[in-house]
Amino acid sequence: MTKKLPLSLQDSLFVGFCATLLVALTGMLRLKLGISGHSMFLMSFFYLICYGALGRFGSMTACGAIAGLVAMALGVGKGGPMILLKFVLPAIAMDLIALLLPLSMALHWRCVILGLAGCIAWAGKVALTNMLAGMELDVVLIQWGMSVLKGGFFATLGALLVPPVLTRLKAQDLLHRDKF
């Protein structure tokens, strides 16, 4: 991943549109699964699309921050300002882990690892809220583990769909990168 911080206007707009699409789809689909963690599917998919399409450090964090702002502005979810953390924390974790991953690693594996890292951070936000509320550490850890398991499944599912989509976008000559 290129460690260049500023994104061009075109890249920033793409990140913004991806974030808005993520929020819009989350609001539009509202999958009534009754399982927590299914939001990680769309989140990991869109963050990893930004990572693959732009290949810049900070692209996922920017996407998460804008998604949080848009979700707050549109009133998606019931968390109010807390919804910002829900979107930003996984994105920051994924960006930081992406810095550590070698580029020689297969894109599939990188996507899965990043998706899982995002899921751990997403579950961490829930655990942090519970700890702040004064919940016992054992209960916090069990709930965190359950969230990681459920969210991890959906995050992996979303992450595995990214490499074929990137390959197709590349085939359409829409990406200006030679290698992912």
Place this chain on the structure above:
Amino acid sequence: MWVSCRRSHRRTRGHWSRERRETAICSLSLLFVCVLSACAFVLPAYLLLSLAGLNGLLVIHGLLRRGCIFGVLKLGLVQLSITLSLYLILYGVAHLAQGAIVVARIILATIPGWWLCITVPPERIGEVLSAFLPTKWAFVVAASLSLLPYMADEIREIYHIQCLRGARITPRALRNPRNWAELVYCVLFPVLIQLLKLSRQMAIAAQSRHFGLNQRPTHWHSPRDNND
């Protein structure tokens, strides 16, 4: 003509002061909500009752503004059942009250956010947040929000066409995670292509109008707002 000019000038000034007042109220509401949410975690247990009273007023206000509290109640019930059963298994009946207080804190932290979403117009929240962002990102957020109806129409159109083609992406089919890949290939992939093209077009359009060259950018107000 001079009189009509003065009148329109006065109307514009009135419109500006009303906008500024609404933005200030929105900023204060945001601050109030953040403080109230933080109080739910920080305050000692004996002060939670007064905080609950304050939150109760917010709930009444939200309900009067035709807000739906069902989502918050559902969240509270799910959280209560999971937490209380874990407390019961791990610590026994003696600690159940402690578990209930924990859940109460979480609900008290959620209610102010719910109230904010109902009482403050979303575009005002966006405007307040844009004040804290760099120009480029404020432009990106504004462009994304204003293009949302276009994106939603585009997605809906593609979705319906793919449904007619027999893609397994109906709400019932999507309950099975196996069909999610189809949703990505049939709907998200064409939408992503559109977004990439749209971002390129918008960036060229903005840069050809010298976007980002001036340190103090001009903020144009929508003519629709001025006619209100």
